[in-house]
Every structure is written in C-alpha cells, then in structure tokens.
Amino acid sequence: MPEPLRIAIAGLGTVGCGVLALLRDNAALLEQRTGRSIEVVAVSARERGRDRGMALEGLDWRDDAAALAAHPAADVVVELIGGSEGAARALSEAALANGKHLVTANKALLAHHGAGLAEAARRAGCHLGYEAAVAGGIPIVKALREGLAGNRISGVYGILNGTCNHIMTAMHDSVQSGQAREFDSVLREAQELGYAEADPSTDIDGIDAAHKLAILTSVVFGCPVDFGAVHVEGIRHVSAVDIGFAIELGYRVKLLGIARAGEDAVTQRVHPCMIRESAPIARVDGVFNAVVAEGDRIGSALFEGPGAGAGPTASAVVADLVDIASGRVMPAFPAAAEGTPRPAAKPMDRHVGAYYIRLMVVDRPGVLAGIAACLRDEQVSVEAMLQRGRDPGEVVPLVLTTHEAQEAAVVRALGAIGRLDPVMEPPRMIRIEAF
C-alpha cells in the first residue's frame, strides 16, 4: 500500500467541516478509488474552542494558519480561509514555496493572484487545485480543462452566483403569479432564508460572479487570470416591471458572466442579461449554478448543479485531492492556444448587441415620434415596441428592443431620450444576449 496523502486544512467553517466530514464518511471509498488513504494531519482555525460537531482529536491544531505551510507531515495544504489577501494569500504562497500542493476554494484569491500562484505552482512542480472556487457541485474546471481539451473554445458563460439567481428566480415567479415583488423585498427575504449574506454586496453587485468568471476565462483560454479586465454590473437595478416585460417578450432575466475570444482580446463581462426563455440556461432556477461552454467540436454543452454549500464545495475540494492522490498533477491553467488574445478591458461602449430599453413616458400623442427620432439620429434600429394599456395624460412604461447596435450609440440615444419632455425617469437598459 502506498503512503497516505497527508493534508493540512486551514479554515474550519462550513466548508472546512464539510471536507473533514467527507474525508471521514467516505474514507474507505476514497482509498479504494485512489489506492491510498487521504489523511488529515493538521488543522488551523480562528476559534479553537468552538463546537463544530466534529472530533478534532489526533489532529495537530495550529492557531496560526501560516504554520501549516511548513508542516513537516503535510503533502497538501487546503486553504479554506477566504479573502484575497492576508492569511489566505500568505499561506497559499508559502505552501507552494515549500513544495506543498495547494487546494483552495478561494475565488477571490484566485481572481486576484491566480496568475502568480499558477506560476509558483509550476516552478515548484506542485498541483494548484481550485475546482471548489467555481460552481462547487459542478466539476466544471475538470470538464473544461480536460474533458473538452480537444476543443478550441470560443466562449464560456454561466450563472455563477446562486444568491443572484435565487433573487432573479423569486422575482420572476412573483411577477408570473401576479404578485410582483421588487428587488429589495426579495433580497430581505433571501437574507432571512440564509440565501444572502447580511452584507450582500459581493454577491448582488456581481463581484463574486466576476471572480469566478475571471478564473473560468483562464481555464478555457489559457491566459493569465485578469480580474481587473472584467466589466461588472450587479442586479440592484433590475425591477419587477422589466421582468414582466421580459416574460412578455419571451425572455428571462439572469445575471450572467460571459467570456468570449474576440479578434483582439478576450472580453469578460458580468451583468444582467435578457436571454430567450428557450435557451437551456434560461431554465436554471433558484440557487443553482450553470456553465455553458462553446467549442469548435461540441457546439455547446451545459453543466448545472449546486454552486455552494458545505457538501458540494467539499466534493470539489476532495476531487482535487483525489487527483493529487492518484498522481494526476497538472498545470493549473492550460497553455494558451496559439493566437489566443489576452483578456483586455474592452470598454462596454464598444460592445455590439441588442438592447431592451424601458422608458416611463407621459401617455400622449407624439411621444413615440420624438423617441424614434433620437434613436434614428444614432442609427439605432428598433426591433419591437410595446406599450400595454392606455392612460392618457398619465405616466406609463414604453418598451423598445433594438436590433444589433453599438453600446455607445445606444447610450447617446438614451441620453437624448432622457432629456425629452414627456420622459419622466432615466431610461433603463438591459442587454439582450442571443444564445
């Protein structure tokens, strides 16, 4: 029997305890699958005394996570501390510098320092595993990097944040049931249910999804992780009335992360999108995550599963440990395909796509003519117009969808429209994605 794989775990929150529980419950199965046992030798966490419902006897407890980086008995350090700087970063860099494999669920760390960590892992001949950092329950890193390795990938997109998808789904369902609820109310309920954090900003402002997108981009395009080049918008401004119109137009509203190889750059963006309700990803609801890969051989494939939680995240951490235990140590990110451009922060001004536009206008003759003139002046062509109900003299919503147009032109047209006398609120815009 070969030596056990010995691991040290830093961070014993929900995920850390989930990993301990998995390694304990499925120990025999893992040993049969890898031919070795996977043994926890040391742990570190902030509060030693806390009741975690776990026996920690026999484990070498260190108050200072940094001590695990040089732990003489550990082959692998599992970093579950979180945060892009501080203890997590220091431990991760030190572990690799000491020649230990690193497994992490830390998307912020990877998004900000993935390129450097991958290079450090390469130099040390160590494995940097981060399956748990993106869509925990879906083995998406492995699927993209190995399962679709024969493909030239042109794009990858997905629902990368369960909190946002839960909120979008709840708003959609409320509109469909005739009891429309607005963002703030749904968010508050999500917080009570434990689907959103007390400080929800990282989730609802799109930052968490952007972290994951930056990682996925490097997995499929092989370019260094570049979080700074991601265009990020959250879901705070999506309103029930827009979701209602989306339904009427045959769309669903989702917060998506989208990375595409363009001619001169890989573009990365996270923002609310309208997508055809018949698109497979439109039907991924609740806290689930989903990722779609578009490849030159497969066309497209969709991977759907739980994105967070102790069990799914532990499953992903242990998948990386199984790879290491089985000797499947490989570069963190694949080599870039020849001719693949690097990510670049393409200004959204230059984005070309279709747009949903909602205006609040006074219902009186001639309003549409003025709006149409503003769009014509910017060469933005209208695909459809909707005005439900008539209420002369009152403020009513007027909805337009455009054909493909450059965002700069749409923004200029909306500026002009916003200054029209019968337009009572700043125009709202949601990008339409054709999948």
Add this chain to the structure above:
Amino acid sequence: MPEPLRIAIAGLGTVGCGVLALLRDNAALLEQRTGRSIEVVAVSARERGRDRGMALEGLDWRDDAAALAAHPAADVVVELIGGSEGAARALSEAALANGKHLVTANKALLAHHGAGLAEAARRAGCHLGYEAAVAGGIPIVKALREGLAGNRISGVYGILNGTCNHIMTAMHDSVQSGQAREFDSVLREAQELGYAEADPSTDIDGIDAAHKLAILTSVVFGCPVDFGAVHVEGIRHVSAVDIGFAIELGYRVKLLGIARAGEDAVTQRVHPCMIRESAPIARVDGVFNAVVAEGDRIGSALFEGPGAGAGPTASAVVADLVDIASGRVMPAFPAAAEGTPRPAAKPMDRHVGAYYIRLMVVDRPGVLAGIAACLRDEQVSVEAMLQRGRDPGEVVPLVLTTHEAQEAAVVRALGAIGRLDPVMEPPRMIRIEAF
C-alpha cells in the same frame, strides 16, 4: 520536447474522419496543452479508395484492422469500427494484449465486454478510454469518475439516445401545437432528416441507451459492466394521446436510462418515463443527451450536450488521447465502494413506483366503479383520475395515476381491468419517476 504520442486509427467513417480532422485542425493547441504532439501513424478502413475529403498520405494504410494491434510505431489504438464482436472486439483485445492503450467510441463493445477489457487493460498497465462511448459531447465519464470522485453516488439517470429524444420532442411539440402526430409518422420524418437510421431498432427499442447505461453504471458504482442485467423497453408504444395527457398532468414523456443502488442490487432500466415538467432533465429536448448524477455531497448535477455526431464524438476521443499524452493513465472503472452491491437483473415485477394508466372505455355510468374495484383488489391506490369530454355510448380515454405501488400488483390489476366489458383496448401504462 518529449516523444509524440503515436496513434493508429481503425475505422474511417464519420467519427474516424472527425478525429483526423480534429487532430489536424487543433494540432498546435493540443501540443501546447499536453506538451507533446499527437501523431497519427497508421489507419485502417474497409474501402481504401473512398473519397473522405481527407489527405491520408504519409499514413501507413492497413487493409486489415487487426494489423494495427501490433503496429510497431503505435502507442495507442483508436477503435472506431463499431459492433460488439468481430473486428472491433478482436482488435481491442489484441491491442491491449500487445500493451497498447485503447481508446474506443464503441458502446456495444463496452456493454458486452467492458469487464473483460478493463481487466485486460489493468493487467497490461494500459489506459482504456471510452469517453466517446457515452454521450459524446458531454465529458460525463471524466465528470463522474474524477470530478465527483468524493461522492458516494446513489443513482445516475439520463437521456442517452438522441434519436429517441428527438422523436419524443417532436411528438410533444406536435401535441402542444394541436397537430398531434403519432410515433410512426415522426419516425419516418426523423429517418428522412437523418436523425434515425434506416433500421432504427437499436435506437428506438432502447438498446443503444441500455449499452450506455450499462457503462455508466460501472463508472459510478465500480461494478463490472453487466448489460444483461438491464431491463430494456423502447418507445414504439408511446402514443400522442398519452403525451397529451402527460402535458395535462404536468409531465413530460422521455426515454430514460436509470441506474440505482438498491439494498441488495444495483438496478438498471431503460424505458419511457413520465417526469415532472419542472425537473431539469424534462427540458432537455431534441437530439441532445443529458445525464444527472445523484451524490451524497452534491445532491444532484446535470450535464447536457450533443450525444452524437462527428465533432462531439471526436472531442471525446481526443479527450482520452490528451489524458494519455499527459500521463493521466488510470483504471477504466473505479474500484467499487465497499458494500456496493453488484448489478442484478431485478424483475420489474418488484419495481415500486407511481404509474400512469390509460384505458379506452365505453362512456357509460358505472365504468369507473368497476375499474376502481380492480385496483382496490390489488391494493393499488389512485392519485388522480382524468376523463376529458363526455360522449355517452362512445369509446373515450380514461386516465388514472397511482400512488406508489408494486409493479406486479399494477400488472395484475391491469389484467383484470382489461377483461372488464366496457374496456375496449389493452390498458397502457407508463412509469412515473419522481426526481
């Protein structure tokens, strides 16, 4: 630069040419990803003279596929001949016996001889790659075997045959549009469109799906492939009227393959199912395949993509070649978890589930009482009853759904019901699956 990985390909039909095209088009990318070039050194096919739109110069052509098994320059034999016996089997066994890695897209071969081939590969220290044998465009073997390796899997099920799913989808759409079409007409059209073979029996009788299910069962449970233990029914008897009632009841009809670990055996079955339309797999339409894995840590995850075609199948073949080129050689099937029972041909008589039952009855008072008595006599409890329209004295459909019942009791009740005077046709039954 390490030595190239040298491969010999047997079979140059659609898939074989797809593999050649992929290896040619994405050669540089594959070399960057694996650190080696992947080089085709020899090929074999039936008709040398056929125009394949491919340059075959420089490749060692062998008229006899068997010659590739001992080809001195080849590290890997790629078997794309097809069929569970004959040339495909002989080549595969000989290649492994000669210490060559084997990659195959041949589900019939794996379903019938997978256990023996896996053992031969183990003895030879060779890789047996078969990602292409199940749901080509979805890297499902890798996802299950490696990506979810930390999970104890309790069940796996999926839409494993694109032809059947295309037919079910077309029938569903026809019913929904009010232009209901029956199986025979849709099959004929599918044949004209190239979605079904001239001899469609392997697909529509569920055999192809059963081949794939038998392989998936071994991937998740680690037991030897046992095709003989799969219960197989096809879709010939699904009629438009049943699809219409399914829609009314909130179900979709799909041909599924389902493998579950029971207490004393792993059961494997392929048959038409009614599934809630809100279940993610219910919405997988057309020629797409999808697989859902249920694990103790992830809950469930769904993988969806193209199941066949030159590009997707070549993508899967090359994923296996990339594993071999990267040194990721591993056992064909994982070790069975301790305590996992082997597959066994559990008679469907002992299946417990809910049932959809359709009867064609003369519309007259008292009919339901007689039917209800037959069900009561077998302790089968009715969940819902539907009789749309009234047409006194005429034959009308009467639909029942049951609570959980043992299939033997349902079958006995249907026998008694079929003998009732006002019941004009043999009762139809479709199993309802609760996902």
